[in-house]
Amino acid sequence: MIDGSPLAADTAEEEFPAAEVVSTEPPRIHRLDESVVNRIAAGEVIQRPISAVKELVENSLDADSTSISVVVKEGGLKLIQVSDDGHGIRLEDLPILCERHTTSKLSKYEDLFSLNSMGFRGEALASMTYVGHVTVTTITKGQLHGYRVSYRDGVMEHKPKACAAVKGTQIMVENLFYNMIARRKTLQNSADDYAKIVDLLSRFAIHHKNVSFSCRKNGAVRADVHSVAASSRLDTIRSVYGVSVAKNLMEVEISCSDASGCVFEMEGYVSNLNYIAKKTTLVLFINDRLVECSSLKRAIEIVYAATLPKASKPFVYMSIKLPYEHVDINIHPTKKEVSLLNQEVIIEKIQSEIESKLRNTNDSRTFQEQKAELIQSTLIATPSDLPVSPLPSGQKLQKVPVQKKMVRIDSSDPAGRLHAYLQPMSQSQSEKVSRLNVVRSSVRQRRNPKETADLSSVQQLIAEIDSSCHSGLLDIVKNSTYVGMADDIFALVQYNTHLYLANVVNLSKELMYQQTIRRFAHFNGIQLSDPAPLSELILLALKEEDLDPGNDEEDDLKKKIAEMNTELLKEKSEMLEEYFGINIDSDGNLSRIPIVLDQYTPDMDRVPEFVLCLGNDVNWEEEKDCFQGVAAAIGNFYALHPPLLPNPSGDGIQFYTKKKNNGSSQENPNSGGDVEMEEILEDNLLSDAENAWAQREWSIQHVLFPSMRLFLKPPTSMASNGTFVKVASLEKLYKIFERC
Ligand code: ADP
Ligand code: MG
Numbered sequence: 001m002i003d004g005s006p007l008a009a010d011t012a013e014e015e016f017p018a019a020e021v022v023s024t025e026p027p028r029i030h031r032l033d034e035s036v037v038n039r040i041a042a043g044e045v046i047q048r049p050i051s052a053v054k055e056l057v058e059n060s061l062d063a064d065s066t067s068i069s070v071v072v073k074e075g076g077l078k079l080i081q082v083s084d085d086g087h088g089i090r091l092e093d094l095p096i097l098c099e100r101h102t103t104s105k106l107s108k109y110e111d112l113f114s115l116n117s118m119g120f121r122g123e124a125l126a127s128m129t130y131v132g133h134v135t136v137t138t139i140t141k142g143q144l145h146g147y148r149v150s151y152r153d154g155v156m157e158h159k160p161k162a163c164a165a166v167k168g169t170q171i172m173v174e175n176l177f178y179n180m181i182a183r184r185k186t187l188q189n190s191a192d193d194y195a196k197i198v199d200l201l202s203r204f205a206i207h208h209k210n211v212s213f214s215c216r217k218n219g220a221v222r223a224d225v226h227s228v229a230a231s232s233r234l235d236t237i238r239s240v241y242g243v244s245v246a247k248n249l250m251e252v253e254i255s256c257s258d259a260s261g262c263v264f265e266m267e268g269y270v271s272n273l274n275y276i277a278k279k280t281t282l283v284l285f286i287n288d289r290l291v292e293c294s295s296l297k298r299a300i301e302i303v304y305a306a307t308l309p310k311a312s313k314p315f316v317y318m319s320i321k322l323p324y325e326h327v328d329i330n331i332h333p334t335k336k337e338v339s340l341l342n343q344e345v346i347i348e349k350i351q352s353e354i355e356s357k358l359r360n361t362n363d364s365r366t367f368q369e370q371k372a373e374l375i376q377s378t379l380i381a382t383p384s385d386l387p388v389s390p391l392p393s394g395q396k397l398q399k400v401p402v403q404k405k406m407v408r409i410d411s412s413d414p415a416g417r418l419h420a421y422l423q424p425m426s427q428s429q430s431e432k433v434s435r436l437n438v439v440r441s442s443v444r445q446r447r448n449p450k451e452t453a454d455l456s457s458v459q460q461l462i463a464e465i466d467s468s469c470h471s472g473l474l475d476i477v478k479n480s481t482y483v484g485m486a487d488d489i490f491a492l493v494q495y496n497t498h499l500y501l502a503n504v505v506n507l508s509k510e511l512m513y514q515q516t517i518r519r520f521a522h523f524n525g526i527q528l529s530d531p532a533p534l535s536e537l538i539l540l541a542l543k544e545e546d547l548d549p550g551n552d553e554e555d556d557l558k559k560k561i562a563e564m565n566t567e568l569l570k571e572k573s574e575m576l577e578e579y580f581g582i583n584i585d586s587d588g589n590l591s592r593i594p595i596v597l598d599q600y601t602p603d604m605d606r607v608p609e610f611v612l613c614l615g616n617d618v619n620w621e622e623e624k625d626c627f628q629g630v631a632a633a634i635g636n637f638y639a640l641h642p643p644l645l646p647n648p649s650g651d652g653i654q655f656y657t658k659k660k661n662n663g664s665s666q667e668n669p670n671s672g673g674d675v676e677m678e679e680i681l682e683d684n685l686l687s688d689a690e691n692a693w694a695q696r697e698w699s700i701q702h703v704l705f706p707s708m709r710l711f712l713k714p715p716t717s718m719a720s721n722g723t724f725v726k727v728a729s730l731e732k733l734y735k736i737f738e739r740c
Helices: 006-015 018-022 034-045 049-062 091-096 109-114 124-131 181-188 193-207 233-241 294-307 343-360 365-380 427-447 456-467 471-479 504-518 534-545 552-571 573-580 604-617 623-638 653-665 669-711 730-739
Strands: 067-073 079-084 133-139 146-152 161-163 168-174 212-217 249-257 263-271 281-286 289-291 315-321 481-485 490-495 498-503 525-533 589-594 724-729
Touching: 034 124, 049 067, 049 079, 049 124, 049 168, 049 193, 067 193, 091 146, 124 133, 124 146, 193 212, 193 233, 193 281, 193 289, 193 315, 233 263, 233 315, 249 343, 263 343, 281 294, 294 343, 456 504, 456 623, 471 490, 471 669, 481 669, 490 669, 498 504, 504 623, 504 669, 525 534, 534 552, 534 589, 534 604, 552 573, 552 604, 573 623, 589 604, 604 623, 653 669
Parallel strands: 067 212, 281 315
Antiparallel strands: 067 079, 079 168, 133 146, 133 168, 146 161, 249 263, 263 315, 281 289, 481 490, 490 498, 498 724, 525 589
């Protein structure tokens, strides 16, 4: 239309009023009418009829009711009526009952951290009055009669009227979404809202076993949920979910308070081998709040898939209790999703409890174990030329590391030393394997329940980590944003208006050390596909250090050192296994290393150095020194060092091209095959290098930084040893830009 094309101008004028076409002024901003704001907010809290039912039932529970009954008409769109026998609402509170942000459950901010009611925002009732017609009938203790009053848009429509009432409160919501036509239309077509409400009430019923629940359609004689207060939990499950569920359940229980500060209790019921279902049912309450947790659900499904021969999905009822300050309930307006401190540890413990229960009650045990082994070996043995696997949410594609293709013999070649023994796994493969190992080795731990983490030297090491923590750096670690890698060692991070360079090697070393100490004696393992002989690993490491290779005397000496160290480590194997999850078999092969951070596998090229360091650098005489030494060796091994192959995306590319040129410039006709061979090797080397660097960068962004935010306590020394370097203040940069 700007270029005057008649077609464009015509269509524009047809669709828009002339003023808008000609005017170049931006649209005016105006304040939304308060009732519109409230209706939008209400639409978020009450998304479907089921959200209204949940809020109303939670209010009844908060009012100490012992009996709650729900009546629903047309899936809740026509009527939702919740009646309870709770403490009722005072007459003088009725005028503000349905105003936004009026609540009896919270008076100051700090109360949020010791809250044991389900509600606290004072938004639910208010929201309902903006999207439906709400009528409240209530009576408080000692009164002769009750009151009834209706609300619209947060306010009473009339003065409360005296009326006859039975103990408690009845809240009626009629014509839900009467003023939100689009939403009403989409909901009208959905027949399953009532089914969802029944499911919700079933869940409440089995958790709150001292409250009797009923739920029925308006006019129906029979209730679709009917539970009786004060029966046992299993009885409630039977009456709500049926005999076929209840008879196939096993009780599970955990009470945990370990040295790392992970405190929680869990009790519940999980289905056994005989239970058959296509869909998982997870009824989860955290601190008595009905919530969803997809990572826990997935974790439990994995246990069932790995343990049971039949592909049945589990039924799980689980109640988890945590210190209130460990749960953040404030993250979602409907309080449905919660975030927990120590979530990954909690999930691992739950997995292992369920797995051990399943195995103990499982008759065909050998069969299952075989199956689990099978899963593992197929995962490990997956060929290297797997297709590139896409990662979720637009992350960079990660190439599957090249494996087992060759054993490198060129000593100037710094990589691939272990390809003969170890096959590094792709992120997703190793994740699956580690999950299975999580299951397996935690069962092993449970079979030998020694309260090893109480050893006072470990407590001391934890206390040292805590006491040397630098509060300023801690704030930076917790609240900074990862920008990208500035070079091979330093990452650029933004903290408020400042840019810092952060040394990822130092930081990851410290993080891995601290995690090793925290997980002391509670490690899950990464199984090596082929056990690696310690003596050869040590020899490799010694050769790597050697400045004068080929000296026979020195070689003998190296062999001696390797033998002695192997013997030493074999002697210490029981301790290494029990406390650090490092498995050395009786033939002196390294066969398992610990998982220090979930979803992270260390660079296997560093195993020789690690083993040498265990043998040489650890003081095995003093308990505390010894633990610290082993943890430091693990920390150094697992740290995110730059890969040994030079970075091909920088100057390092010369390393690959130079070699290639040398190879092809030899114009010896007889060596044509060799040249070709060499070229293939160089190409492989280059793609190995690309993989290794890409994987490291991925781990830095997606594993290291998120984990540091959760776990790292940066020691004071990091403030002065160059781990953090401030490079710029954005305010100053902005000022400079302004002047430009
Ligand atoms: P919240 O539950 O977040 O406090 P609501 O809007 O759900 O906010 O409820 C507002 C207040 O109304 C509650 O704090 C409570 O004092 C009162 N209330 C609501 N429902 C009931 C009920 N069934 N019995 C007694 N009091 C109730
Ligand atoms: Mg509420």
